[in-house]
Amino acid sequence: MAVIVDKAKCIGCGACTMECPFEALDIIDGVAVVDPAKCKDCTKCTKICPADALSMPERAKKAPEKAAQPNQAASAEEKKASKAQPAAEGEASGVWVIVEYINGNISQVSWELLGEGRKLADALGTELCAIVTGYQVDHVVTEAFAYGAEKVYVVDNPILKDYRTEPYADAIVDLSRKYKPEIILCGATSMGRDVFPAVATQLQTGLTADCTVLEIDPETRLFKMTRPAFGGNIMATIQCRTHRPQMSTVRPRVMAMPERVEGREGIIVREEVALNEADYRTKVVEFIAATAKSAFLDKAEIIVAVGLGIGSQKNMVIAEELADAIGGTIAGTRGAVESGWLSHDQQVGQTGVTVRPKVYIALGISGAIQHLVGMQTSDYIIAVNSDPEAAIFTVANYGIVGDLFQVVPALTAEFKERLQ
Ligand code: FAD
Numbered sequence: 001m002a003v004i005v006d007k008a009k010c011i012g013c014g015a016c017t018m019e020c021p022f023e024a025l026d027i028i029d030g031v032a033v034v035d036p037a038k039c040k041d042c043t044k045c046t047k048i049c050p051a052d053a054l055s056m057p058e059r060a061k062k063a064p065e066k067a068a069q070p071n072q073a074a075s076a077e078e079k080k081a082s083k084a085q086p087a088a089e090g091e092a093s094g095v096w097v098i099v100e101y102i103n104g105n106i107s108q109v110s111w112e113l114l115g116e117g118r119k120l121a122d123a124l125g126t127e128l129c130a131i132v133t134g135y136q137v138d139h140v141v142t143e144a145f146a147y148g149a150e151k152v153y154v155v156d157n158p159i160l161k162d163y164r165t166e167p168y169a170d171a172i173v174d175l176s177r178k179y180k181p182e183i184i185l186c187g188a189t190s191m192g193r194d195v196f197p198a199v200a201t202q203l204q205t206g207l208t209a210d211c212t213v214l215e216i217d218p219e220t221r222l223f224k225m226t227r228p229a230f231g232g233n234i235m236a237t238i239q240c241r242t243h244r245p246q247m248s249t250v251r252p253r254v255m256a257m258p259e260r261v262e263g264r265e266g267i268i269v270r271e272e273v274a275l276n277e278a279d280y281r282t283k284v285v286e287f288i289a290a291t292a293k294s295a296f297l298d299k300a301e302i303i304v305a306v307g308l309g310i311g312s313q314k315n316m317v318i319a320e321e322l323a324d325a326i327g328g329t330i331a332g333t334r335g336a337v338e339s340g341w342l343s344h345d346q347q348v349g350q351t352g353v354t355v356r357p358k359v360y361i362a363l364g365i366s367g368a369i370q371h372l373v374g375m376q377t378s379d380y381i382i383a384v385n386s387d388p389e390a391a392i393f394t395v396a397n398y399g400i401v402g403d404l405f406q407v408v409p410a411l412t413a414e415f416k417e418r419l420q
Pocket of ligand 1: 306387
């Protein structure tokens with residue numbers, strides 16, 4: 001059996017030729033042509049085709065009439081059948097949170113989103129579910145309940161041992177087609193930014209990235225996803241009116257952590273999603289963990305951030321001495337990064353990292369909106385700036401108007417003495 005091309009529909013875009021892992025498709029005279037000897041019936045091309053010109057008609061005829069049962073793998077035909085009928089507005093229900101579990105680490109943003117998801121689920125009068133994908137993940141399920149999930153859908157499969165876009169996307173897409181959630185949330189982490197667009201594309205729905213506020217419209221029950229737009233000058237509230245699920249990513253540390261309740265229990269739904277290693281072109285050869293201190297900026301409890309006011313690379317020592325005295329991590333503005341004083345992964349803000357430390361000390365930072373969106377939810381903000389009108393003072397808990405070259409060494413000396 002091989003994929004069938006509907007030549008009347010094919011637009012010759014070549015998306016299928018790039019998607020096919022077996023090089024079974026080619027574009028000849030403007031339309032896709034299948035080599036039946038090479039086609040392995042993986043149906044990847046049928047999912048990606050924007051014109052719906054590729055299909056497996058023989059199988060589709062045999063597709064079972066019955067509804068899929070829990071704990072039963074959805075077949076390729078069922079997947080295609082549900083692709084043809086995206087979840088309508090009324091039939092979708094439940095707020096889902098993707099739990100990010102990579103290399104033995106659970107990303108904290110997953111729990112922050114369960115906290116936020118709880119509010120959304122309550123506003124909609126629906127259930128809050130966690131999606132746990134990976135290999136040997138029972139302890140992750142326990143944690144998901146502790147942080148408030150009522151139900152956890154689990155796909156536990158050796159193919160998901162290491163994170164890869166395609167199998168993770170397939171697992172989430174499969175679950176979504178089967179259970180039709182109303183809303184899905186995911187962290188705007190490296191994984192979330194990678195897998196969620198792939199999921200949204202396959203589900204033919206919209207995705208709003210990097211949201212800072214999530215709400216339900218009580219009149220319409222629509223999900224209102226708010227995020228900075230136009231360089232951070234305005235906040236845009238975006239809705240996905242006619243397609244489901246409504247999907248959103250949120251950066252780590254933007255939402256508050258919910259309370260963890262040890263021993264809380266819920267419903268576990270184990271799914272045997274049909275994943276086939278031969279379908280995936282990406283193999284994980286080795287995992288090399290990042291070692292730079294800056295890689296953990298979003299987890300830092302004390303941050304000493306510098307702006308252009310620090311003046312030069314050689315002056316960085318002033319900030320570093322303060323950071324050393326109080327156990328802080330160095331970060332900064334885009335201005336400081338573009339000047340070459342810091343690396344890009346140390347940039348805080350709209351196009352950098354979002355942080356939520358206990359203490360954020362801003363040295364010579366004006367407080368542009370693009371910087372504020374990345375740090376304004378810090379517990380305590382202390383700003384040092386020579387300009388009393390600097391916008392950073394509008395978010396600071398403590399403001400020191402003065403020359404940082406005088407203020408900071410004095411602060412460092414004082415901290416050293418008191419913390420001895
Ligand atoms: P400036 O705005 O030049 O401020 C320097 C400050 O230092 C001034 O307030 C000055 O009074 C003070 N100062 C000078 N000398 C002293 C002294 N001796 N003692 C004390 N204070 C002193 N920026 C980010 O930070 N992160 C982002 O992610 C980001 N993303 C962006 C995305 C877009 C699309 C755009 C358009 C911009 C983005 N920016 C971002 C840039 C942002 O708009 C600002 O230009 C930048 O944050 C300003 O950096 P700054 O505060 O270091 O410099």
